[in-house]
């Protein structure tokens with residue numbers, strides 16, 4: 001099969017819908033076959049379709065291809081893969097461990113796919129193939145495990161390390177990747193579980209006990225891993241706090257608590273990798289502080305940096321669309337980046353505002369994704385008087401907000 005021709009169709013069925021997957025698939029397939037081409041990586045809302053089944057039972061449809069990003073793809077000749085899922089509505093549960101008389105909150109626990117992480121993946125924008133590569137990493141991990149590839153010959157640890165400056169989407173990407181993997185591997189897993197380890201809680205107030213707490217936590221995780229139909233994603237945010245470089249924390253003869261924690265973590269990682277349904281997702285913005293043996297175990301070390309002009313345009317575009325959806329901005333046409341490219345970046349009444357946004361994006365380079373997503377809020381709060389406004393007025397005010405944020409950034413050491 002030519003993978004380049006695979007069209008992935010992710011269908012989010014309403015939580016209350018009890019229709020069978022087959023009926024849903026048939027309705028969406030009929031709709032697709034009546035189209036010539038379809039937009040990629042765009043959230044198509046069920047309520048906007050004419051087909052009554054789609055309208056009443058489907059929240060959204062997202063089409064994507066591993067090899068073509070954005071724009072449109074011709075339906076003719078492609079192989080279509082369907083993924084139908086329902087979101088769990090519950091938020092995070094807190095996992096606790098009893099230690100002596102204390103109850104420690106050691107992790108947060110979500111059942112995936114979860115409402116909380118819906119559209120997170122689609123709203124993260126990077127330039128190169130970062131997202132596709134991470135997804136392919138997960139798929140390959142599962143494939144090698146399923147086919148029982150001998151790990152003494154080919155080694156992989158199921159560990160991802162995302163690193164880069166604060167606010168560049170590392171934590172969001174881990175959560176979004178876990179959710180995406182569960183949706184895409186529905187034929188293998190009935191659901192997923194995301195366990196976010198609360199690193200700070202593991203440092204015991206009793207000297208030398210923290211290593212034991214790490215082992216206790218992993219014992220609990222190993223219970224979850226026994227369910228082969230569940231994909232267990234372990235998120236260790238700011239991993240340098242658990243896997244602190246051992247050479248920098250030795251204090252003479254007695255191993256410090258930090259060293260015990262690192263040793264325990266490495267041992268547990270080596271044990272848990274034998275399970276085929278486990279993924280370890282970690283983040284750090286201080287890679288130099290991470291123990292070298294941990295870094296060495298990471299299969300993928302992906303740097304996430306400041307968004308480029310195109311990524312910034314996509315972020316702003318998604319923000320403006322959200323303001324239009326909620327009625328804060330009057331609804332107007334605004335091109336996505338592929339349309340703008342198609343129009344040759346020439347100015348006319350259709351592209352005027354979009355080109356202005358491109359100019360603002362260029363002027364916003366050097367800001368983090370976190371700051372960029374704040375700009376529309378600051379624009380509204382500090383630079384506009386009316387509750388509802390037009391796009392062109394909003395863009396003008398955005399310019400002032402960007403300028404203010406940049407001036408504030410210059411004041412920072």
Ligand SMILES: Nc1ncnc2c1ncn2[C@@H]1O[C@H](COP(=O)(O)OP(=O)(O)OP(=O)(O)O)[C@@H](O)[C@H]1O
Nearest residue numbers: 123124125165166167168169170171172285369370
């Ligand atoms: N490339 C990006 N595209 C879209 N949104 C982004 C991007 N980078 C960051 N964001 C947004 O910025 C916010 C912060 O992201 P997140 O908390 O994942 O960053 P982080 O790298 O984990 O930061 P920290 O190092 O401070 O923990 C989120 O709302 C996220 O959606």
Ligand SMILES: [Mg+2]
Nearest residue numbers: 170171237283
């Ligand atoms: Mg983070």
